[in-house]
Amino acid sequence: MILSDNVEQVLHSDIVRLQACLQRVSGDSSGPEEGSDAWLLLSALIGNDGVTDQSFVERFEQSGRWLAEQGGKLDGRLHGLQQYIDAFVTELNDIFHDQPQMLAEATTRLSQLQSSSAIALARGYQGVTDQYKVDSSHTTQQLEHRLIALQRINGVSNSVMDLDQTLEITAQAVAEELHVELCSIFFYDEVQRVLTLRATNGPRPLGGMHFTLRLGEGYSGWVADKGRPLLVGDALADANYASEAHAYPTDLHGLMALPIIFFGSAERLIGVISVQSLEPREFTRDEISFVEVVAGIVAINIENGRLYEQTDEQLRRKVHELATIHRVSSIIASTLNLDEVLQIITTQAVHLSGAERSCIFELDQESQKLHVLAHYGLNSNLASTIQIGVGQCCAGRSVQTGRPSMAVDCFQSDESCFLRNDPFVSSEIHSVLCVPLKVKQKILGCICIYSNHRHLLSPEQMQLVITFANEAAIAIENARLYEETRRGSELKSVLLRELHHRVKNNLATVAGILSLQRRRTKSPEIRATLAESVNRVQGLASTHDLLAHEDVSEARVDEIARKIVGVAHTNLCPPDKRITFQVDPSPVVIPSRAVTVLALVINEMISNSIKHGMKDKTDGAIVIRGREEDGTVIVQVLDDGVGPDFEVSLGETAERSSDGLGLSLIKNLIADLHGKFSLRREMVTFTLSGRNSQEEAVPVERTVSEVRFPLTRHSHS
Incomplete structure (x- = not known):
């Protein structure tokens, strides 16, 4: 209107x-x-x-x-x-x-x-x-989509995929989310100071995955050098960046490149991530933020991988060090070859500490001089002539103070250093660690580790060398103790052999006196009693003669039996009887305390077989057997004579009023070994020496005298 x-x-x-x-x-x-x-x-x-x-x-x-x-x-x-x-x-x-x-x-x-x-x-x-x-709804959808993309990228970063596959998936996800034709990820090599292409989603530059850029070269090199993002609407129009842009077979104009930085205790450049589009393009703040988050995920993933590799390498090194220490400890425990042990210690100390040479010195307490026991990487002629006084050189000062010491480039200024005598070695060595060898506060020497690097060893390396020093000290002390023990054992063996020899001579004298008395007496009963006594004394003398020639601490059962058989055959067999003796092989070894007891027991068992079993026979056979079953020694004397009227079984505390002297001796002697004695008739199978060994053994009834006693149980003194 x-x-x-x-x-x-x-x-x-x-x-x-x-x-x-x-x-x-x-x-x-x-x-x-x-x-x-x-x-x-x-x-x-x-x-x-x-x-x-x-x-x-x-x-x-x-x-x-x-x-x-x-x-x-x-x-x-x-x-x-x-x-x-x-x-x-x-x-x-x-x-x-x-x-x-x-x-x-x-x-x-x-x-x-x-x-x-x-x-x-x-x-x-x-x-x-x-x-x-509408815009809010679109933004919400876009944020949700980008969140899904970030979750996908984070998921593959935390997966078990290898790094290259993870980066390829990351580049593909970024390109799809930002609707660009190319996403590239470069890694920075701190040593060579170059960027190397590791992943792309699309076209690759000339040179493929071996494409590299120096710091400041191209837009990726610029971002790595400056450490800040770069946004260019048309990269091809800028001469500073066109060289990298032209490296791709497709013309790419729009560009956004961001540094991949790990923000830890100190910032560390990981690489560069860039996105490029076919058309000129101005990237929004949201798009920049999205790529920044992706760069952070990649940085954390790479750093975690690096830390994992470092941790894994440290664990492998620790396992190797522990295995080496265990191996050296095992060698020390299993051998007393001091030269072998010390050579292993010097070699492994060098390998595990990262040094090049090592040397173990022993301290001569009288002269207060150090000389080389073992070395690695040193001239053998030089090592054999080294004499270092306590307080001289790093090694002597370490022994003097009793504490480890480290030094760098001390060889030229220290006139007492033995390495000055070898200019070739001293020109290469720059640092040394010396650790004293201690056992119960007693210093035996030191171990020295020489390195070509001009830096001190780390606390871990130093602790490792200290461990080897302890091992070397134990090895040296064990060798000394072993040598002292060996000398003592040899002296003891000589003395015991001499003792057994003298006891044998004394017993032979006693047997001679008894034999002389037997010939002078006219009573048959006394003569028989004296004969038995002579036989017992000569049996003991033969046993001591055996111990005087064998190991003083032990003897075989069959050797004991042969000695007793020789004596019994001479003293106890009547002239009108033909008795064959056989001692079966028996490798059972018993201690010296049981040797004399068993010798007397076997003597009484043989004497009993001759006196009672062969009483009414002119021909007969006696067999002595020995064996071990479950820690128990079993010795049997078998004869084919007349069996006993009753079986006898005597334990450690058995008593029989009708026992003769022989059985009483056996009972008391075997009780001293915590053993048992039995006398019985049973079916046995054996072949006597001299008979056809091819004939089939036939079981026959025989009289068996048997003693049993524990092999490992110590008898009372």
């Missing part, structure tokens, strides 16, 4: 009045300001040129959009419009109080402007808020 010319004339004539009412509403001292809601309402109402109904609506619609973009409230704006309309209505009523038709026309126009402005304002405001909702 357009006002009539009469109404517009009246309103134009009262424009100052209308402006004043708007000023009262807004509280301004002037105005209204051009472009404001009040100014637009007034201009549209009075029909100012330039403010048409269309421009009026467009301006309010734009105003509504600005309001929404600035976060303003639509209700407050509409309330302000209503205040302006109310002020206009009041003034129009005053202006046209006596012209109702013109008043109706003006108020109708004002109402139309109010409606149009409110609708346009709301429409502009709603358009922006609707767009915000």
